[in-house]
Amino acid sequence: MPPKSRVSAIPTPKDPAITSPSTFKSTSSTSSAGGPITFGHSSSTPYTPKPSTNTPSKSSSTAAGKSASATSTKQQLDPHNAGDVLNSIWRKYMEQTPQRVKLMDAFMGFLIVVGVLQFLYCLIVGNFPFNAFLSGFSATVGQFVLTASLRIQTNPENKSEFGSISNERAFADFVFGSLLLHFFCVNFIN
Amino acid sequence: MATTDDGQFLKKVSGRNTRGLLRVIILCLIAGAAVSSRLFSVIRFESIIHEFDPWFNFRATKYLVQNGFYSFWDWFDDRTWHPLGRVTGGTLYPGLMVTSGIIYHLLRFLALPVDIRNICVLLAPGFSGLTALATYLLTSEMVTSPSAGLLAAAFMGITPGYISRSVAGSYDNEAIAIFLLVFTFYLWIKAVKLGSMFWGALTALFYGYMVSAWGGYVFITNLLPLHAFVLICMGRYSPRLYVSYCSWYALGTLASMQIPFVGFLPIRSSEHMSALGVFGLLQLVGFVEWVRTQLPNKQFQTLLRALVLVVFVVALGALVLLTFSGVIAPWTGRFYSLWDTGYAKIHIPIIASVSEHQPTAWPAFFFDLNMMIWLFPAGVYMCFKTLTDEQVFIVIYAVLASYFAGVMVRLMLTLTPIVCVAAAMAFSQILDTYLDTKTPKADAKTNESPADSAKVAAAAVLPDSLRSTRTPYIGIYSYASKITVIGASAIYLLLFVLHCTWVTSNAYSSPSVVLASRLPDGSQHIIDDYREAYYWLRQNTPENAKIMSWWDYGYQIGGMADRPTLVDNNTWNNTHIATVGKAMSSREEVSYPIMRQHEVDYVLVVFGGLLRYSGDDINKFLWMVRIAEGIWPEEVKERDFFTPRGEYRVDDQATPTMRNSLMYKMSYYNYNSLFPAGQAEDRVRGAKLPAEGPQLSTVEEAFTSENWIIRIYKVKDLDNFGRDHQSAVAFDHGHKKKRASKKKGPRVLRVE
Numbered sequence: 001m002p003p004k005s006r007v008s009a010i011p012t013p014k015d016p017a018i019t020s021p022s023t024f025k026s027t028s029s030t031s032s033a034g035g036p037i038t039f040g041h042s043s044s045t046p047y048t049p050k051p052s053t054n055t056p057s058k059s060s061s062t063a064a065g066k067s068a069s070a071t072s073t074k075q076q077l078d079p080h081n082a083g084d085v086l087n088s089i090w091r092k093y094m095e096q097t098p099q100r101v102k103l104m105d106a107f108m109g110f111l112i113v114v115g116v117l118q119f120l121y122c123l124i125v126g127n128f129p130f131n132a133f134l135s136g137f138s139a140t141v142g143q144f145v146l147t148a149s150l151r152i153q154t155n156p157e158n159k160s161e162f163g164s165i166s167n168e169r170a171f172a173d174f175v176f177g178s179l180l181l182h183f184f185c186v187n188f189i190n
Numbered sequence: 191m192a193t194t195d196d197g198q199f200l201k202k203v204s205g206r207n208t209r210g211l212l213r214v215i216i217l218c219l220i221a222g223a224a225v226s227s228r229l230f231s232v233i234r235f236e237s238i239i240h241e242f243d244p245w246f247n248f249r250a251t252k253y254l255v256q257n258g259f260y261s262f263w264d265w266f267d268d269r270t271w272h273p274l275g276r277v278t279g280g281t282l283y284p285g286l287m288v289t290s291g292i293i294y295h296l297l298r299f300l301a302l303p304v305d306i307r308n309i310c311v312l313l314a315p316g317f318s319g320l321t322a323l324a325t326y327l328l329t330s331e332m333v334t335s336p337s338a339g340l341l342a343a344a345f346m347g348i349t350p351g352y353i354s355r356s357v358a359g360s361y362d363n364e365a366i367a368i369f370l371l372v373f374t375f376y377l378w379i380k381a382v383k384l385g386s387m388f389w390g391a392l393t394a395l396f397y398g399y400m401v402s403a404w405g406g407y408v409f410i411t412n413l414l415p416l417h418a419f420v421l422i423c424m425g426r427y428s429p430r431l432y433v434s435y436c437s438w439y440a441l442g443t444l445a446s447m448q449i450p451f452v453g454f455l456p457i458r459s460s461e462h463m464s465a466l467g468v469f470g471l472l473q474l475v476g477f478v479e480w481v482r483t484q485l486p487n488k489q490f491q492t493l494l495r496a497l498v499l500v501v502f503v504v505a506l507g508a509l510v511l512l513t514f515s516g517v518i519a520p521w522t523g524r525f526y527s528l529w530d531t532g533y534a535k536i537h538i539p540i541i542a543s544v545s546e547h548q549p550t551a552w553p554a555f556f557f558d559l560n561m562m563i564w565l566f567p568a569g570v571y572m573c574f575k576t577l578t579d580e581q582v583f584i585v586i587y588a589v590l591a592s593y594f595a596g597v598m599v600r601l602m603l604t605l606t607p608i609v610c611v612a613a614a615m616a617f618s619q620i621l622d623t624y625l626d627t628k629t630p631k632a633d634a635k636t637n638e639s640p641a642d643s644a645k646v647a648a649a650a651v652l653p654d655s656l657r658s659t660r661t662p663y664i665g666i667y668s669y670a671s672k673i674t675v676i677g678a679s680a681i682y683l684l685l686f687v688l689h690c691t692w693v694t695s696n697a698y699s700s701p702s703v704v705l706a707s708r709l710p711d712g713s714q715h716i717i718d719d720y721r722e723a724y725y726w727l728r729q730n731t732p733e734n735a736k737i738m739s740w741w742d743y744g745y746q747i748g749g750m751a752d753r754p755t756l757v758d759n760n761t762w763n764n765t766h767i768a769t770v771g772k773a774m775s776s777r778e779e780v781s782y783p784i785m786r787q788h789e790v791d792y793v794l795v796v797f798g799g800l801l802r803y804s805g806d807d808i809n810k811f812l813w814m815v816r817i818a819e820g821i822w823p824e825e826v827k828e829r830d831f832f833t834p835r836g837e838y839r840v841d842d843q844a845t846p847t848m849r850n851s852l853m854y855k856m857s858y859y860n861y862n863s864l865f866p867a868g869q870a871e872d873r874v875r876g877a878k879l880p881a882e883g884p885q886l887s888t889v890e891e892a893f894t895s896e897n898w899i900i901r902i903y904k905v906k907d908l909d910n911f912g913r914d915h916q917s918a919v920a921f922d923h924g925h926k927k928k929r930a931s932k933k934k935g936p937r938v939l940r941v942e
Contacts, residue, residue: 184441184448
């Protein structure tokens with residue numbers, strides 16, 4: 001259940017509320033720096049070729065017009081502006097990541113939140129049943145790592161690295177690892 | 191050895207299946223050789239548990255088999271470390287006992303009722319066969335040549351460096367731990383190569399098994415992170431590394447924490463911090479790599495790299511801070527002594543006193559590894575030539591293990607597998623090059639065509655910079671040179687086998703519980719004093735009689751005599767050991783109250799003076815003094831046991847402190863009576879003893895074994911008339927003398 005709840009919190013690319021800032025960013029950057037942003041690494045993306053075609057067809061003109069004043073100030077800032085970059089990352093992520101991978105990412109985000117909560121609890125309240133804290137915390141960490149591994153293995157960009165591992169195999173490995181992990185955790189919890 | 195050559199030869203002739211079958215047969219033969227070469231001790235002596243520690247493992251295994259797993263897990267042993275007791279279940283590595291327990295029940299289930307002792311005796315040889323197999327697998331991951339793996343397996347099977355800890359009867363943790371070590375490394379290499387969670391999880395599983403079996407697991411805990419770290423530093427970070435390392439660490443750490451003895455150590459002690467640090471670093475690097483694929487700009491990438499560096503430095507600083515503030519336990523003494531060999535001698539004599547913790551003597555390397563010790567650098571050099579991820583591992587392992595083996599005799603054991611692997615790589619290179627029956631075309635210019643294995647192999651070795659090798663025509667032309675090299679190699683291999691067999695049969699197959707000597711006519715004579723004395727204790731003392739002896743013999747007394755002891759080889763309480771050391775090295779008047787307080791009934795000393803047995807208590811005596819001095823520097827002083835000229839003597843030049851110490855008195859009590867007057871001689875130290883032997887008042891001789899190796903004394907009860915023992919003994923003597931001649935009575939009293 002928990003992953004599902006987190007998933008619902010992360011909006012999908014079809015959501016207009018999310019797409020509009022992303023398109024806004026893309027227009028601003030292309031106009032200002034002459035396209036320092038190349039989405040070079042993933043050749044499969046449709047956004048590489050030219051700045052002109054860069055804007056998605058469904059980009060809403062309303063957002064672009066509304067943000068014109070804001071972009072004018074931002075154009076003066078150097079292209080290394082942190083917010084700028086973060087936004088571009090976010091947009092790129094939103095547009096290029098498949099739904100399944102987003103699910104995984106959401107799950108990983110959830111695990112981070114749970115881990116941090118546990119850690120805070122341990123800091124504030126104390127670590128009395130240390131076994132319990134440790135097994136809870138390492139369950140989140142372990143699950144996070146395993147999910148990250150699954151994400152890496154199923155990523156088509158890493159196909160060259162994991163030639164011998166199909167997606168199904170990766171998932172089976174993931175299940176195997178998770179089973180082991182939770183067996184150890186339950187055994188350790190006292 | 192010859193069989194491996196066959197495998198290479200038949201490669202061209204037969205099909206894939208035949209070669210596979212041959213390989214299996216060869217491996218089985220190697221395993222058979224490995225097992226059978228470890229059976230010398232059983233054949234020469236009998237099926238008996240060896241040495242010291244194995245006796246405890248044996249006792250614990252019997253307890254496990256009799257009482258079941260759960261009571262073994264919660265075992266509190268009140269028959270050791272009297273009066274403290276020992277939480278045995280929580281302070282041992284249970285892997286060994288559980289393994290033999292499982293084998294025992296499995297055999298029962300198969301209707302093969304085998305005595306648990308035989309399982310324990312034969313466990314180490316059995317696992318050595320598996321080690322050979324694991325070495326084969328590990329080596330096969332490293333090189334393409336199939337013969338290297340077989341050679342490595344053969345080397346591993348018979349090398350004395352490993353046999354020393356795995357002969358039949360040597361039922362110690364190392365018996366299964368070396369197999370687990372090699373196999374874990376194999377799984378790790380596999381995981382790194384494939385980048386598979388499955389192999390990573392298997393690595394973690396076997397790592398957990400290793401943790402449950404041997405304290406040497408820390409070697410793995412530090413070697414794998416080091417490998418990962420070096421790969422990252424070489425700029426070889428790959429998603430495969432992330433997947434394999436993280437799945438190993440996350441699962442393996444949890445698995446290791448299941449063992450009560452390890453418990454929270456993986457997050458609390460410095461030895462495990464490198465693994466945690468590299469884990470964190472990998473997360474960071476992985477995240478940055480991921481962001482970088484999303485990132486447009488080069489400058490950000492450099493910025494991110496700086497960020498990684500900063501976080502790394504900050505984490506290191508935090509680690510140091512936490513260590514100093516005491517949250518993370520600093521390095522234990524045993525690890526300090528790895529960096530500074532003199533450390534233990536000064537600060538922790540108990541660690542320095544253990545013989546297997548001494549630095550290694552140089553000849554030991556040749557003795558244990560023979561020709562492999564000079565093939566080893568060649569193999570490592572070949573790893574440098576190609577330097578793939580797994581060969582980096584070989585290099586790191588080789589460097590680390592060589593250092594550790596030089597520091598501590600015992601760690602020769604961790605060096606042996608890598609030496610076998612590297613030597614096999616070098617040797618198979620030679621064989622592959624020279625065993626090729628095909629002669630290359632005599633025309634050197636047109637030799638591009640034959641791309642056979644020998645050419646490729648030789649091209650890997652030869653540098654490109656020399657003119658003669660720039661246009662290589664590689665291959666051996668004349669049969670004469672081939673035969674010479676192959677012949678020399680074969681002779682070396684044969685010599686190696688001879689050496690291994692000789693070392694095994696002569697140096698490593700003695701149970702040390704039973705000693706062997708040769709009679710003048712060459713026949714073997716068994717000296718069985720230990721068991722004689724322990725059996726005497728078992729038969730003639732009450733069930734709960736407490737035996738005081740130096741800690742070396744604690745496990746044996748517990749195992750063979752089944753009597754409670756004060757201290758034993760699990761040296762967990764230094765103070766308690768120092769107490770025993772003080773009792774042994776002090777005057778009787780001081781020792782007696784100590785022994786009364788600890789309810790000691792019998793004192794056991796080992797004396798080799800009659801039989802030239804050098805491992806006796808007088809030779810170990812200085813360690814007792816040093817350890818006692820560590821706790822009571824005012825009362826026990828090492829200097830007092832040396833003559834003014836700095837000699838350690840036991841003859842009539844011995845210092846008064848020495849001559850009045852309980853240990854000295856118990857060792858030489860009544861020894862004069864064996865010799866004609868005035869000719870008593872300590873044969874092991876080559877010293878003439880004073881004409882008058884020491885007198886004992888607070889203990890009385892209870893038993894002396896056939897060859898005087900073990901002497902047992904009974905601690906006297908309090909005197910019936912309330913006198914102290916000295917005056918009581920003096921009175922007795924005086925009484926006797928008085929009867930003989932009435933005038934001399936009082937004078938004797940004054941002398942006493």
